[in-house]
Amino acid sequence: MKKLLSLCMISLLATGLTLAQEVPFKRHYVNHTELGGLFGRVKYLPYAGATQVVENRLNLTLQTFNGMRINPRLSAGLTTGLDWYTTALITPIAAGARYDLAGKRNVRFFATADAGYGLVWFHEDNEGYRTQGGMMLNPGLGFRLGRPDGAAFTITLSYKRQEAFVTKPPLWDQTERFETREYNRMSLRMGITF
Amino acid sequence: MRSIPLLLLLTLLMTGLWSCNDRCQETRIVKRMTPVTVSLMEVRRNLKTEAPRALEHPGKIYVKGNYLLINEIKKGLHVIDNSNPAAPRFVSFINIPGNGDMAVRGNILYADSYTDLVALDITDPAKPQEVGRVDEVFKNGQFEGAWWSYNESVGAINDQKVEYITETINTNCEENPIMPEMWWLGGAWRMMDAAFSSAAAPSAAPGSSDGKGGSMARFALYNNFLYTVGQNNLHLFDISNPSKPTSFSTVNLGWGIETIFPYKDKLFIGSSTGMYIYDNSNPSDPKQLSVFQHMMACDPVVVQDNVAYVTLRSGTTCRNAQNQLDLVDISDLTRPRLIKSYPMQNPHGLSIDFPTLYLCEGKYGLKTFNVSDQFAVDKNMLSHMKDIDAYDVISLGKTLLMVGKDGFYQFDATNPRQLRQISKIPVGESTI
Numbered sequence: 158m159k160k161l162l163s164l165c166m167i168s169l170l171a172t173g174l175t176l177a178q179e180v181p182f183k184r185h186y187v188n189h190t191e192l193g194g195l196f197g198r199v200k201y202l203p204y205a206g207a208t209q210v211v212e213n214r215l216n217l218t219l220q221t222f223n224g225m226r227i228n229p230r231l232s233a234g235l236t237t238g239l240d241w242y243t244t245a246l247i248t249p250i251a252a253g254a255r256y257d258l259a260g261k262r263n264v265r266f267f268a269t270a271d272a273g274y275g276l277v278w279f280h281e282d283n284e285g286y287r288t289q290g291g292m293m294l295n296p297g298l299g300f301r302l303g304r305p306d307g308a309a310f311t312i313t314l315s316y317k318r319q320e321a322f323v324t325k326p327p328l329w330d331q332t333e334r335f336e337t338r339e340y341n342r343m344s345l346r347m348g349i350t351f
Numbered sequence: 352m353r354s355i356p357l358l359l360l361l362t363l364l365m366t367g368l369w370s371c372n373d374r375c376q377e378t379r380i381v382k383r384m385t386p387v388t389v390s391l392m393e394v395r396r397n398l399k400t401e402a403p404r405a406l407e408h409p410g411k412i413y414v415k416g417n418y419l420l421i422n423e424i425k426k427g428l429h430v431i432d433n434s435n436p437a438a439p440r441f442v443s444f445i446n447i448p449g450n451g452d453m454a455v456r457g458n459i460l461y462a463d464s465y466t467d468l469v470a471l472d473i474t475d476p477a478k479p480q481e482v483g484r485v486d487e488v489f490k491n492g493q494f495e496g497a498w499w500s501y502n503e504s505v506g507a508i509n510d511q512k513v514e515y516i517t518e519t520i521n522t523n524c525e526e527n528p529i530m531p532e533m534w535w536l537g538g539a540w541r542m543m544d545a546a547f548s549s550a551a552a553p554s555a556a557p558g559s560s561d562g563k564g565g566s567m568a569r570f571a572l573y574n575n576f577l578y579t580v581g582q583n584n585l586h587l588f589d590i591s592n593p594s595k596p597t598s599f600s601t602v603n604l605g606w607g608i609e610t611i612f613p614y615k616d617k618l619f620i621g622s623s624t625g626m627y628i629y630d631n632s633n634p635s636d637p638k639q640l641s642v643f644q645h646m647m648a649c650d651p652v653v654v655q656d657n658v659a660y661v662t663l664r665s666g667t668t669c670r671n672a673q674n675q676l677d678l679v680d681i682s683d684l685t686r687p688r689l690i691k692s693y694p695m696q697n698p699h700g701l702s703i704d705f706p707t708l709y710l711c712e713g714k715y716g717l718k719t720f721n722v723s724d725q726f727a728v729d730k731n732m733l734s735h736m737k738d739i740d741a742y743d744v745i746s747l748g749k750t751l752l753m754v755g756k757d758g759f760y761q762f763d764a765t766n767p768r769q770l771r772q773i774s775k776i777p778v779g780e781s782t783i
Contacts, residue, residue, distance in 0.1 A: 196371065197371040197372065197373050198371065198372050198373070199372060199373040199375070199523050199524055200372060200521070201375075201520075201521045201522055201523045202520070202521065203523075210523075212523060214373060214524075242524075243524065243525060244524070244525050316371070325377070327379065327380075328379075330381055330382040330383075330496065331379045331380060331381050331382070332380045332381075332382065332515060333379060333380040334377065334378070334379040334380075335377070335378055335379075336375055336376065336377040336378070336522060336524075337375070337376050337378075338373070338374075338375045338524055339373065339374040339375065340373050340524070341371045341372055341373060341374065342371050342373075343371045
């Protein structure tokens with residue numbers, strides 16, 4: 158067991174060394190700012206006995222990732238932004254990571270992941286309504302166009318899950334009314350990174 | 352070559368896109384009504400005095416001397432000895448099926464029991480005795496929005512049992528999905544649901560032997576008459592012989608009548624569309640003087656001198672309204688005029704002990720105002736108790752009685768800025 162572990166360590170160190178030899182790596186600041194759409198659908202019954210209705214949903218999303226390049230492939234940092242759902246303006250604050258998948262070409266793939274909490278700082282509720290944010294998860298893939306060591310243009314495709322909770326004013330014969338929301342969206346974003 | 356992964360990505364996008372569904376579930380607690388039939392024989396047989404029991408669903412409150420009456424909605428009355436406000440004591444429970452309102456003159460308690468008006472002798476509060484009954488005078492009524500009506504052909508009440516159930520539906524993630532019920536019924540319920548809600552006012556009732564009720568009361572005593580308001584009429588009972596009330600006459604009013612508040616020789620009748628002012632100088636024949644109309648809302652009213660205090664609130668039973676307190680000038684009773692409107696959070700009952708106005712704000716607590724300056728009521732808030740549910744309040748000068756969802760409170764109001772709790776009867780506990 159010990160042997161195996163040490164072997165792993167050595168190989169890891171070795172790859173690190175070889176990489177370091179190829180490009181002298183230095184930690185540096187990374188910004189990745191994106192703008193795009195959150196595409197989704199919703200299925201529901203408008204009233205009892207009705208046939209199911211399917212509606213498309215498309216909402217605006219803005220986000221910016223600010224972090225450090227901690228090794229030649231991986232950057233880690235903080236992601237924040239604005240997601241403008243139809244009836245909720247959510248501000249996610251998340252831990253984020255960007256990982257380069259393919260080598261040293263001008264068009265390269267990367268993986269992206271953000272996980273955190275969506276806040277409702279900028280959301281203004283209707284009278285009687287109270288919106289609360291919830292967990293946010295946003296993994297995806299993207300590609301960047303541009304020189305490896307310079308600024309680049311990116312396109313990202315990701316899955317975004319955002320939870321929210323809304324307390325609503327009771328209607329007619331109700332005494333209490335609330336809604337749990339789970340936005341499941343495919344997000345397509347364009348952005349720049351440097 | 353490079354475009355292959357790109358194409359792959361795009362395909363992924365397309366397939367991914369259409370399987371991304373928002374999932375939103377709305378949960379609501381709904382009042383569900385199930386029809387039940389109760390025979391009049393059963394109703395009359397079941398009027399009896401029982402051992403004291405715990406508050407479950409407290410309704411209106413009524414004060415008579417050292418005794419308190421707390422209505423258990425549709426079930427009867429708790430009789431409470433309040434000679435020591437720090438330790439109120441349950442004396443008995445009068446089981447009165449279909450009871451919602453009460454009034455006391457001397458030793459006689461008047462209470463409704465579905466269609467009937469009953470008179471009970473409460474000389475011994477532990478053993479009230481039925482002494483009189485006016486049969487089948489009320490033809491319909493409602494409790495918590497559930498209507499009952501009298502079926503004359505069989506001598507029975509068609510009533511509805513109220514239950515609260517939880518239901519969950521999928522929504523479109525917008526704010527107001529259309530209701531699964533028939534939408535047009537909503538409006539109708541809303542109209543009819545001018546439910547029992549709250550409120551109380553002091554205003555010394557004429558005749559010192561009378562008790563004191565709230566501003567949401569449907570019963571009022573004046574001279575030799577007991578006035579009761581139904582949904583669309585005012586019923587007069589002759590009580591010149593207190594233990595033998597007799598039906599005297601009926602005055603038709605508009606629809607949606609909620610409350611009656613006697614003040615001096617006037618009757619202020621609150622309806623879901625406005626406030627009616629009746630001249631009562633001839634008690635056997637009240638005459639309408641004017642109507643003060645507003646948006647549809649629940650509107651407990653209290654009156655002090657030339658000013659009527661009217662609250663409007665939005666919510667389950669009285670939608671379409673703003674939450675506000677209106678001060679209305681009634682120096683000319685034929686022409687009531689709005690003085691000023693103050694926005695509130697969710698005003699329920701109110702009570703005035705001039706210059707102090709007590710206002711229940713439902714789950715937002717109890718507010719106390721100094722109303723001597725009619726144009727700056729909002730600037731003269733004396734106190735705000737936030738951590739209680741305030742529903743209904745009666746000011747007795749130095750003491751303040753308040754009922755909320757969690758129980759019945761008594762406060763020492765010697766200093767309106769600093770209300771001091773004397774006692775509390777929590778819901779679900781009968782002994783203190």
